[in-house]
Amino acid sequence: MRVILFGATGMVGRGALRECLLDAGVTQVLAVGRASCGVRHEKLTELITPDLFALEPIDGYDACLFCLGVSSAGMSEAAYRRVTYDLTVSVAEKLAVRRFCYVSGAGADGRAMWARVKSATEQALIAMEFDAYSFRPGYIQPMHGIRSRTAWYRLAYVAAAPVYPIVRRLIPGQVTSTETLGRAMLRVARDGYERPILETGDINLAGDRTSF
Template identity: 40%
Template sequence: MNPIKIILTGATGMVGEGVLMECLENPNVSEILSISRKPAGKKHPKLKEYLVSDFLSIDSNDENLKGYDACFFCAGISSVGMNEEDYTKITYDTTIHFAEAVLHQNPEMVFSYVSGASTDSTESGKLMWARVKGKTENTLKKMNFKGVYNFRPGFMKPVDGQINVKWFFKPFIWIFPIFLPSKSLTLHEIGKAMINTVKKGYPSSTLEIRDIKNLAI
């Protein structure tokens, strides 16, 4: 299989930046289009940037989105301090609108979505964020992508050299992999696993930590 071309969101956040760095170094990736509200702060021959003020304003007829094999949707926010309506607009509405737009331009695309551990596929649990993430996962799986993979990582260790890592997160970088290895993984592994969803696929569309680790090999 030839090297793949990827659309990536969230490059200015920790997860997206880590996945971007893996894609830039991985020989199986030939081009990355980073779609974001602000520049990623990186320069590389593989990297193109498309800045948009609002993902909900992206048009499905936008040909800047055309010609890609996969979308790695790493954009997201914390639900802390948010009500369900606002969190749903950002987490569900924005993701699905974006997915519809890239699918329109790339009918054979594989879509990988960064969800979260303990996401609620029933959409009826007590945790608001888990219900909304579950609804997002379920809607994506019903769309006509070549493949949809919902990533449910736990603690994620950043890639060396990342700049988008919150200060309060840094003390835990070495603690979790040592004391809770089954609950943690690296952003290198997430990036490699996303690339491998395109290269070789995976039997399950829902990827828990163990699945991500297996797919990254």
Template identity: 40%
Template sequence: MEILQKQLIITGATGMVGEGVLHEAIQSPFVSQILVINRKPCGVTHPKVKEYLLPDFLKPEEMRDAIKGYDACLFCLGVSSVGMKPDEYKQKTYDLTLGFAKVLHDENPNMSFSYISGAGTDSTEQGRLAWARVKGKTENDLSKLGFGDYYSFRPAMIQPTPGLKNALAFYKYINWLFPILKLFVPNSACTLQELGYAMLEASIFGSPVKTVEGKDILAFAKQMRARL
């Protein structure tokens, strides 16, 4: 039986989440080609992988010729709001993401777009936490662009994939929490492999669940494992 294969765009591969998602996409039999879009080289060489360097993600129109014909985008680029002024956080979260997505939609309107958001995101855009409002507005406006399919992923704690190089330094100090969370609050934590599997499941096979919370990430990952 012929295997369904998709061509993916992945952003953020020089960060922990993007690197982990790229790692799973490379190994997936359901992925035939990957275009990695980064500001700087990610250092990954593989027959499936092409790389396009976009020095300024606030000028995404420069990438138009490179992005034609892809089936899905896994948008894993993001910044922490810690120590960042509200206007700067909005620019690097909302403005950057929406600008990038609009260019993608212009060239590939039927593609699937998956966005890494975060647990606690405020879909009402009215809550007390500024970062949660910005993430909520980003999710809401992405969903209105008219992609063929759209998903917001909201992971909480993520356990890095062993052997990868871009895990955030503080994870080595909090990794001991992971088995405790899995035992007592299982939906509040996932492995980076599970998140990668979940994003691949949604982008390749689709789901009626569009806002993907912790429990959904685990369920999607289980579905993908069963396919492998």
């Protein structure tokens, strides 16, 4: 399977990249972004472009893992929609892939501004010609040395790491990890899923190594 990955410099994207490079079924990864992810691997090629809206059409790949995202804090709805809905749809229209896996967020069916924009993005992708899947993770624990680029997030993740296994057993439908999410996206990119929107419980099921 040949994979296009967006967001490889972020926490979720780095988790997805790690799983792509470890997966023997993935033969090539094209990481597209505004900056290098800083990883070197025989399966990895980078396409660095300062303006993702100006991206040229890309074909020859089987699936896209779209892990780009920003916090809506302090943003107007118009600004957030441009970097969430407009950019995602613009990129998706330029890819000739069989499956498109989009990282959304838990609560994307709610009434908050960010949720309305995320939901609209999900529906726009689902209406396209490829098979689109939206992943709605709740709390995501970074694994294997992956770190958030946001300082106070990093502190929170460090504090939560010792209790993550316990919390996951107690409330499996609300927490996941970068490893599990990355594996889930790859599995769905390869095999599909019974419905287009995956909540955290679905993500954990799809990304469970023992269920492969």
